Amino acid sequence: MTIRLPAFDYLTPETLEDAAQLLADPERSVVVVGGGTDVVPKMKRRQITPEVLVSLSRIESLHGIRIDESGACTIGASTTLAEIHDSTVVPEVFAAAAGDVASPQIRNSATVGGNLCLDTRCNYIDMSDSWRQASGYCLKDGGDTCWVAPRSNKCWAISSSDLATVAVALGGSVRLTSVRGERLIPIEALYNNDGMSYLTCAADEILVELVLPRGNGRATYRKLRRRGSIDFPLLGVAISARFDDAGMCVFARIVLGGIASAPLRAIEAEEFIVGRQLTDEVLEEAARLATQPARPQDNTDTGSRYRKWMVSVFVERALGDVAGDRA
Amino acid sequence: MADHILAIDVNGDRHRVLVTDQRTLLEVLREDLGLTGTKHGCDVGECGACTVLVDDKPVLSCLVIARQVDGSSVQTVEGLAHDGKPDLLQEAFAELGAAQCGYCTPGMLISARSLLDDNPDPTTEEVQAGLAGNLCRCTGYIKIFDAVRLAAARDRGL
Numbered sequence: 001m002t003i004r005l006p007a008f009d010y011l012t013p014e015t016l017e018d019a020a021q022l023l024a025d026p027e028r029s030v031v032v033v034g035g036g037t038d039v040v041p042k043m044k045r046r047q048i049t050p051e052v053l054v055s056l057s058r059i060e061s062l063h064g065i066r067i068d069e070s071g072a073c074t075i076g077a078s079t080t081l082a083e084i085h086d087s088t089v090v091p092e093v094f095a096a097a098a099g100d101v102a103s104p105q106i107r108n109s110a111t112v113g114g115n116l117c118l119d120t121r122c123n124y125i126d127m128s129d130s131w132r133q134a135s136g137y138c139l140k141d142g143g144d145t146c147w148v149a150p151r152s153n154k155c156w157a158i159s160s161s162d163l164a165t166v167a168v169a170l171g172g173s174v175r176l177t178s179v180r181g182e183r184l185i186p187i188e189a190l191y192n193n194d195g196m197s198y199l200t201c202a203a204d205e206i207l208v209e210l211v212l213p214r215g216n217g218r219a220t221y222r223k224l225r226r227r228g229s230i231d232f233p234l235l236g237v238a239i240s241a242r243f244d245d246a247g248m249c250v251f252a253r254i255v256l257g258g259i260a261s262a263p264l265r266a267i268e269a270e271e272f273i274v275g276r277q278l279t280d281e282v283l284e285e286a287a288r289l290a291t292q293p294a295r296p297q298d299n300t301d302t303g304s305r306y307r308k309w310m311v312s313v314f315v316e317r318a319l320g321d322v323a324g325d326r327a
Numbered sequence: 328m329a330d331h332i333l334a335i336d337v338n339g340d341r342h343r344v345l346v347t348d349q350r351t352l353l354e355v356l357r358e359d360l361g362l363t364g365t366k367h368g369c370d371v372g373e374c375g376a377c378t379v380l381v382d383d384k385p386v387l388s389c390l391v392i393a394r395q396v397d398g399s400s401v402q403t404v405e406g407l408a409h410d411g412k413p414d415l416l417q418e419a420f421a422e423l424g425a426a427q428c429g430y431c432t433p434g435m436l437i438s439a440r441s442l443l444d445d446n447p448d449p450t451t452e453e454v455q456a457g458l459a460g461n462l463c464r465c466t467g468y469i470k471i472f473d474a475v476r477l478a479a480a481r482d483r484g485l
Binding site: 002004007008012033035040041045053055057102105109228230 | 367371378385387389390391394395
């Protein structure tokens with residue numbers, strides 16, 4: 001039986017100004033749609049039922065990738081993951097991570113704006129409507145209990161965007177637009193560690209573009225998933241780091257994805273490796289420190305203890321990637 | 328919720344279809360145009376059975392809002408054969424028995440056609456990557472991979 005989409009108005013503004021106006025409508029519930037690969041399944045399952053979908057696809061200025069004089073790479077929100085993966089000017093680690101998202105068909109539709117704003121995911125909500133009705137709608141679904149942590153008053157749904165994790169590690173920024181104007185914020189400030197209000201921006205703000213500074217260090221992304229194709233990350237580890245001529249680490253960002261409701265910085269581990277050579281002992285201790293902020297729950301594939309263990313394994317491997325030809 | 332006239336080119340034929348905003352491309356193809364070669368599988372973007380080419384790129388038609396592709400050209404499995412002659416991929420699939428129940432086959436063929444158009448001589452690993460978004464629940468992948476490489480070799484005149 002075909003699952004039909006619920007009724008909605010589909011609007012296709014051709015300018016950003018028109019799109020911002022449509023989102024400012026206080027009378028109707030409006031959701032922005034890029035490629036639709038996140039929004040459409042959620043609407044089919046009645047997780048969200050907006051009255052209006054505003055498509056960004058006809059706004060020319062949101063398509064494409066450019067490099068400015070400083071070497072920063074700006075990626076328009078409507079650029080597809082396939083275009084990013086195939087690009088030769090996007091930072092290599094970001095292009096590779098885009099190729100690790102979902103399947104070839106989804107990467108041809110899905111956009112970078114959509115991936116960065118990907119709704120948080122959980123075993124108790126990414127289910128059919130009949131399943132959710134039978135089990136009782138959870139907190140994120142309009143109910144009053146989080147089925148992952150019933151005594152908790154917060155939602156634990158997981159940030160599952162590969163590109164968010166990498167963009168935070170690279171120190172990226174996002175430009176947001178609304179009828180009130182435009183602002184550029186560090187992408188780290190876009191996310192909130194709460195499964196329900198996981199984005200800090202206002203509901204009528206549109207993510208216009210991602211800006212990645214020119215990297216002068218090394219970066220890597222490692223993704224844990226059951227199948228090498230299709231799956232969302234059960235854990236993503238992105239690291240960017242710089243070293244001096246003697247091989248001493250002078251800057252590090254270690255970011256964990258798929259483990260909380262926002263990309264998480266492993267700050268203690270970052271501080272520990274700065275000022276040190278990445279010897280095997282240092283890698284091991286940094287990996288141990290990186291597990292401290294991780295509180296995975298049993299709300300995705302595999303168990304929470306396994307995923308916490310994997311944080312140390314993946315951080316150690318990822319640090320090995322950036323340490324490269326260390327002595 | 329208003330009706331719109333959708334203009335799409337499907338397998339080289341131009342169509343104008345009256346659609347509501349919530350119509351998906353899969354529904355238009357199967358229910359309005361009667362092109363039931365494109366299969367309806369999971370409905371939520373996990374299986375690849377509904378894969379079609381939109382402007383030469385494979386996408387999942389169950390996730391495409393029809394109005395999103397207004398003015399585009401679409402190719403379905405019905406458009407693979409030419410002048411009554413099957414595509415080399417279709418011949419290779421039939422010859423090697425690369426279909427068991429056959430439900431994933433149209434999606435596999437479309438993804439494979441796109442792969443070979445981009446890369447005429449793929450390794451087995453590249454075939455696997457190209458078909459990563461197409462699930463076969465009969466687990467007949469080996470013959471499918473072999474058939475794609477056989478068709479590729481014949482396409483190159485080997």
